Amino acid sequence: MPTIIAVDASLSMLRPVPGRNEHTYLSLATKGIQHLLDNFTAAGKLEHLALISYTTTAELKVDFTRDYDQIRQAVKKIETVDKACLLTMLKTSVSIMSTWGAQNLLQLVVFTDCGLGFGTTSISGFLETYAGKEADPEYAWLRTVANYNLNFICLGLHSDQYFTRALVMYQQLLDAALLKGQLFMTPVKNPETNEATSTPSHKSELGRTAVFELIERLCETSYKSTEVTLKCGSYFRMEAPVLLWPPTTPYEQPAVLGVEAEVRQIDQRIDVCGFLALSDIGSPATLSRHWVLPKVEREKTSRRSAGMAAVAKPAKLTLDTSNPNYELERLEQDIREFYAKDPKDTEESGDDADVTIVLKHSSGPQTEQQKECLCVLLHGALKMENMAALVRVGEKWYGFMYAFTDAKKKSNLMLNILPPGSNVIPWLGDLELLGFTEDLAPGETASFPVRADRRSYSQSSVVWIRQASLQSDVQKVLRHAKKMPDKTQHFYKELNRIRRAALALGFVELLEALAMLLEKECAHLTLNGASNECTVQLQHAATELRKTSNRDIKSTIVPHQKGGVPDASSSAAVASTAGYMY
Template sequence: MPIIIVINDFPEVEDESEYEQLCAGVRLGIEQILTFATKKSNKLEYIAVITGKDSNAHVLSHLTRDYGSIRENLDRLTLPEKIDWREIISCINELIFEEWMMDGKTFVFCLVGERPTKLSKSRKRPATPEADFYFKFEFESHIQIMIMAEDGNMTKRYYEKVLAGNNQKGSIECVNWQNNDTISKKFTSSISLLSPPHIVTLLCGKISCQVQLYPPVKPFFGIVKHEQVNKRIGSKLKIYGFISLNDLASPPFFSKHFLIPTGSRTEDAPKKEDDRGNVPNVTVLLHGSLKVRQMAAVVQLAPNWFGLICSCSDSKKKSNLILYVLEAGSEPVTWLGDFTSMMISNELSDNNPFLSEKKSPFPIKTDERPSYNQPTISWIKSSGVQADIQKVVRFAKKLPEKENLFYKEVNRVKKAALSYGFTSLILGLSDILEREMTSNDSLSSSAKDHLSRTVAALRSPAACNVDFIISSK
């Protein structure tokens, strides 16, 4: 969840001591934002700083979690006088889409002086519909404008236009920059209201703990089995059981979130009285067990709405608990069946075939038995891709007898690769067929002609067209 700090439009101050005091007030306000982001529950915030340089918008710090580098840049901060607000918004749009490219709300903190920005006539844009673009963000946002003045009512009039262009998603605060206590309180209250942590209770049998979901889970609105469904996550997440990751495969999910334990020692509390790091926590138990056993926890978010908790490792040193929110309904993963009908494996009878033969009950076998093969390819696991490629190679070795089946499988794999956006697989298949053509001396000249024609077709630009059919003609 990015936070963009904008420093713009400060009046020229002739008194050097007064200017230094104003700069110190701006740094103190930004320091409150960095302090908020440093807390355990908010340590995932990305922050960028945009200011002015040579009458143009300038990115002082790109989106980063290295708050130390931001503080170093602030030591060399000079307050810009007036930068066209439309250039600032354009700079923010480019920054978000180049460095973030993720869904979710972006918080924009604007630190401005006591006077409004006046657009010069030379830089004023014509009143066309396209000009309104510069007054609007291209992503969901919340603007918090902090006017560094004791009484900034005159300045509010201009910045109300900015909020109007943002559909009024924001607010304006006046801050007395000569009072450090006022600066700290104003900035702390503003940033705290913008991002309240989403705290829920995680229940696992008779033990429980409070966790933060980051980012917060959005309500689910959609159509499930021809019915309109509106779901909101409850205050308790109850774990119903565990399932192997091999059976889970790669299920579709609505959203995913970090599970962050809230039982960490605060900075203000004494270490002996609030040393919660030594207190057992459910998240630590879950993280270790799920990672070692290669399993996922099935959790209920709300009535008839489920999710999956998995241990996810970004690197050797970083590992997190991730909540995958599934679509609402009792059957969000088709090959796992009805979640409400699941039971613990220990409750199965001793003569159950799944226990006696150590077989997995998944995927669920339906009563439907189609009398024809599926025309489409479903690659849930990597083994499915490998099996289809091997099938093409087997038919290639039996050319020209298996000519029709060979071209049929090549076109099926090509179409599936384009459907999944797996275009590199098409080039990989052409390399495999070329290797087979050059290394297999037992192939006839007719078979090599078919393979060379297929390799050329797969490498042609037309291969990226779904309607393009590779044939022997």
């Protein structure tokens, strides 16, 4: 999810925090950003981040990047300037976010002491001006901001009346402009007992710990990946918890044919229904696309627990003898232990006739990288076989998983969620009626993929989106013209291709321009002593391009035959060869 981190760089951010003279509001914001970056780093650096500072103007410090060290260094160099203007920052974020389009989930995290501003640029002045003018073009940028998820980290104490009044104004701004946002602030204290309404703690004060708690709440609310269970087949070990990133969003299914509109969420369990070739699926319309990541438990171990773990032996899987698959389970465990052992951990004993291998116990427990992972197995199989897994994400709701390789040659397991319904890929038909090729009756052939005698997409097409493409096609015709009579057939083939494309696009002016070019080329070649056949064919082609009868896209211009007489409009350079028989 692209995220812009905005820092309030007004002079009020230099105020010391009441009761904590060692901190200013700006230093707390810096520590909060550092903690936010630590959370993103622990999650795998999945977010694209940008950093801006704003006062009366907004300045882009770091453009979108996954190199969080750049942002760490840039945050330390932010300098305060003058008063804060939140609206200027929101307008600037629209231009910065424009490169991501409207289909991405865009985030905006603002660290501020909730300054209201002064004069016409203040929030209160904006609300007075904005009332009743929601549809004016002047405020069209607010409709773009409404697609963002705004998160305000509000640095202040509730005992400060200016801060509490500012919170009300910020909430009024979100409500009046219909913006999706949330204000993160420290817990409100009970004035009678002077304790927080939640569990009383020193963390309720505005300090580093309180700011860290706000960041944790932010990550839990806006950056938590969707956790589901992925199951492949009936074998109980082919089931594992996975994370979907970006997190899935509710799908609002519109009302159709009397059916009421409803909001649908994907199930907590995703079942693999079968496998299809990627060429059979093609590129259907999808609602969203997500990375499928294995869930890794990150435990915070102390020094004492880490030392104890160093001497612990790896736990051995205990098998249930009453399980009907006990023999298969034991065989699988023996195979796993055989291939998992390290040659350095083995030693030979006995003589040459009877050599036994003794496996030494490793000194540490099995790491997360060494554990079995369904995502790794599924990703490797799909990548090697060039296939996709059809999965069920809800009732009559499907998607497909496949191995995707990005521009950096890094491969990932992806999930594309299709629109709800079982008939959402027209060329596949009903997804609930798919079967195996072995189920076909004797003599019956599969109806998919459909075989075409002549594929339209295999034919060469003319694309003139840029000027260089048109210029290249015209130069190709002129190159063939200079090599006539050897390239006569190639010349007319390219000429007819350009003529049909021009007629299909309604670009009839190109025909006259091309005729003039051929006449100029004819005169130029005549002066350079070109063959008579070359000049005759060029004049013939120019004449045919101007004829109204050749404005039919089905007609074809053919080469000038021997013994023909050119038109009276021939130039003087060609007139001397009019009676020439060849």
